[in-house]
Amino acid sequence: MKDTRRTFLKTTGLLAGAGLHAPFRPDRPAVAAENAMRTMRYASMPKKEAVLWQQEVRAKLFDLLKMSDLVADDTDIPLELEMHASRDEDGYAFHEMEMNSTPGRRMQFVATTPTGREGPFPAVVFLAGHGGTRHTVYGERGGYYHVGRLLAAGGYVTVSANISQHAVYEAGRTNMGERLWDLVRCVDYLLARDDVDPERIGSGGKSLGGEMVMWLGAMDERVKANLVSGFLTSMDQMEQNHCMCWKFPGLRELVDFADIYSLIAPRPVLFQNGVDERASQFPPALALEVFEELAVTYHDFEVPENASLVAFKGGHVVHVPSVLGFFDQHLRKSLKLVPFAERTRL
Numbered sequence: 015m016k017d018t019r020r021t022f023l024k025t026t027g028l029l030a031g032a033g034l035h036a037p038f039r040p041d042r043p044a045v046a047a048e049n050a051m052r053t054m055r056y057a058s059m060p061k062k063e064a065v066l067w068q069q070e071v072r073a074k075l076f077d078l079l080k081m082s083d084l085v086a087d088d089t090d091i092p093l094e095l096e097m098h099a100s101r102d103e104d105g106y107a108f109h110e111m112e113m114n115s116t117p118g119r120r121m122q123f124v125a126t127t128p129t130g131r132e133g134p135f136p137a138v139v140f141l142a143g144h145g146g147t148r149h150t151v152y153g154e155r156g157g158y159y160h161v162g163r164l165l166a167a168g169g170y171v172t173v174s175a176n177i178s179q180h181a182v183y184e185a186g187r188t189n190m191g192e193r194l195w196d197l198v199r200c201v202d203y204l205l206a207r208d209d210v211d212p213e214r215i216g217s218g219g220k221s222l223g224g225e226m227v228m229w230l231g232a233m234d235e236r237v238k239a240n241l242v243s244g245f246l247t248s249m250d251q252m253e254q255n256h257c258m259c260w261k262f263p264g265l266r267e268l269v270d271f272a273d274i275y276s277l278i279a280p281r282p283v284l285f286q287n288g289v290d291e292r293a294s295q296f297p298p299a300l301a302l303e304v305f306e307e308l309a310v311t312y313h314d315f316e317v318p319e320n321a322s323l324v325a326f327k328g329g330h331v332v333h334v335p336s337v338l339g340f341f342d343q344h345l346r347k348s349l350k351l352v353p354f355a356e357r358t359r360l
C-alpha cells in the first residue's frame with residue numbers, strides 16, 4: 015500500500031482564518047455583514063494571490079461542510095478494504111467493495127481494474143445523478159449509463175460510489191459534506207493502489223454527479239482532470255425548480271458555483287451542456303455566462319485552455335465522445351489518437 019495522506023489538507027488548515035481578502039465592510043452593522051451574499055466572490059487577481067484565495071475559500075467551505083475534523087490534522091483513517099464480489103467482464107474485472115469512510119462509518123463502492131494490460135493505469139471516479147447508484151454508470155442502456163464500462167474497457171481503473179442519499183448518516187455532519195467525503199475516500203482508495211498513477215486521477219459525472227465532481231475537484235487537488243456534465247449553473251437558478259440538496263447553511267453567504275469552480279484552476283475542467291436543456295433546468299445561455307465568470311480564474315492562472323465548454327445537440331444527458339476524448343487527452347501518458355468511429359465502439 016502506498017502513502018495515502020491527503021497533504022492538500024495541511025495547507026488549507028494552516029491558512030484557515032488568515033483573513034486574506036476579507037471583504038471590506040466599513041461602518042456596517044454586524045447584522046448586515048452576516049447577511050451579505052457571496053463575500054468571497056472571485057475577482058481577477060495575480061496568480062499568487064489567487065492561490066491564497068483558493069486556500070482560504072477551501073478552509074471556509076470545509077468548515078461549512080462540517081468536515082474540518084476529518085481534514086484538519088491529516089487524519090489517517092485505515093481503508094480496511096473488503097471485496098464482497100468480483101466478476102470478469104470484457105477487458106476488466108468488476109469488484110463490489112467496502113471500506114471505512116469516517117472512523118465510525120463504512121461505505122460501499124464499485125471498482126474496476128483493467129485485465130490483460132500493464133499498469134500503472136490512469137483512474138476515473140465516475141458518478142451518476144439523482145436517483146442513481148454506484149452501479150448506474152456500468153449499465154447496459156447505452157449513452158451515459160455505460161460510460162463507466164467504456165472507461166473500464168478502455169484501460170482506466172474506475173470507481174463509482176453512491177452520492178444520491180438525502181439523509182445525513184452521522185450526527186454533526188452535512189449531507190453534502192458526507193457525499194464529498196465519500197468521494198475523497200475514493201481518491202484515497204485509488205492512491206492506495208499500486209497500479210494507479212497518482213498523477214493521472216480524474217473524475218466525471220452528470221447532473222448531481224457533475225455537482226459532486228465540482229466539489230471533489232474544488233476541494234481535493236489530487237484530482238487532475240474534471241468532467242462536469244449538466245451542472246454549469248448559478249445558485250439563483252438552483253433556488254427554483256430543483257432539489258435543494260445543493261444548499262447548506264452559510265454557502266450562499268460565501269460563494270456561488272463559479273467561485274467553487276474557480277477552486278479547480280489551474281487543473282483541466284471540461285463542461286458539457288445540452289443545447290436543448292429546458293430554461294427551468296440548465297439553460298445553455300446561463301452555462302455560458304457562468305463559464306465566462308470562471309474562465310477569468312483560468313486566465314489568471316495563465317492556462318485559459320484548461321477550461322472548456324462543449325455545447326452539444328441534446329438535453330440533460332452526457333456527451334459520451336467528449337468524455338472519452340477529455341480523459342484520454344489529460345490522463346493518458348502518451349496519447350495515441352483514436353479515430354472517432356473506433357472510439358465510440360469501445
Ligand SMILES: [Zn+2]
Nearest residue numbers: 144257258259
Ligand atoms: Zn437532491
